Amino acid sequence: MDNIQMVDLKRQYQKIKTDVDAAIQNVINSAAFIGGPDVAQLSTELAEYLGVKHVIPCANGTDALQIALMALDLQPGDEVITPSFTYIATVEVVALLRLTPVFVDVDEDTFTMNIESVRKAITPKTKAIIPVHLYGQSVDMEPLLTLANEHNIPVIEDNAQAIGGKYTFSDGHVAKTGSMGAIGCTSFFPSKNLGGYGDGGAIFTNDAELAVKLKMIANHGQKVKYYHEMVGCNSRLDTIQAAILRVKLRQLDGYCDARRSAADYYDAAFKNHPNIITPFRAPYSTHVFHQYTLRLIGIDRDMVHKKLADRNIPSMIYYPVPSHKQAMLKEYGTENNYLPVTDMLNKEVISLPMHTELTKEELSFITTNLLEIIG
Ligand SMILES: *Cc1c(COP(=O)(O)O)cnc(C)c1O
Secondary structure, X not given: OOOOOOOOHHHHHHHHHHHHHHHHHHHHHHOOOOOHHHHHHHHHHHHHHHOOOEEEEEOOHHHHHHHHHHOOOOOOOOEEEEEOOOOOHHHHHHHHOOOEEEEEOEOOOOOOEOHHHHHHHOOOOEEEEOOEOHHHOOOOHHHHHHHHHHOXXXXXXXXXXXXXXXXXXXXXXXXXXXXXXXXXXXXXXXXOOOOOOOXXXXXXXOOHHXXXXXXXXXXXXXXXOOEEOOOOOEOOOOHHHHHHHHHHHOOHHHHHHHHHHHHHHHHHHHOOOOOEEOXXXXXXXXXXXXOEXXXXXXXXXXXHHHHHHHOOOOOEOOOOOOHHHOHHHHHHOOOOOOOHHHHHHHHHEEEEOOOOOOOHHHHHHHHXXXXXXXX
């Protein structure tokens, strides 16, 4: 058995090598390195896959979030509600644009934004809400959208970890994550569920007017070349990445299934252990397991992380410091925000290897060793 990887992109590539190599070679042969047919076709294929009207590709997931906020014409000091329990990019763009991040707590089962906390955090200055579909689990979007609509606040979904996930509304309507808010954002960072071989990102919307604006902002504020109507940025999806992503999009549903079966194996191995809480699978969504994240109760989590490493088993702590305690946000004075679930989860969570190529042999090795370490 080779060394187990947190994410194994080498083995995944071997299975799609012929198609990926041809796609890359095709871009080089055509010399269409910027824009070109692959970027446009990926946008069309993604729009169809997600059931959204408009897809605006961009350079990475952080840019996608930044461009989304820029398109809402917010003023410095406007408040944006986000969870603290997320990757820093969600929050960083808020601060970058001189907006005020307002942190809400998460649910201890789903690890996603608690809707009652959002309700309490809304003020007349709230101008956007950013739910994060963390680890591949959808936020409970129906009550969130109802609440946001009552207050006329746009919702920007951070779908960087959950592309391919589905959410079922109470009337039976099924929507893909990223397609439900005013704007959806994703990242094609290599380790994401739909990852390229470099950086990439995309923005989704059903609103034609917003789509025009998002596209302009991503392209120096211009609709017509050299006529710049607003301050934007330069955020393009690389054409070679688009060509690779078109190949991988065709595999995405299969990749989600592979992740889910690895999760099933882990669940079965850990389900009866009194100190381990396996990931909750909300009835309203299909978990796509960007991460397989356990809570370790009454055990020294950092000791487990270290002992796994001693046995050549990688594991990760996502994320060791919650956003509200990051030095980056010192000026906002959020360090002592009362976010008890976030603070608790930060000490308990540990993510195990999760990718599309995990074998039974590897899963058995990981689970056996983890159970041995915990005792
Ligand atoms: C990865 C990620 C991002 C940022 O994506 P990049 O492509 O790395 O800029 C944003 N939010 C979340 C939740 C992420 O996991």
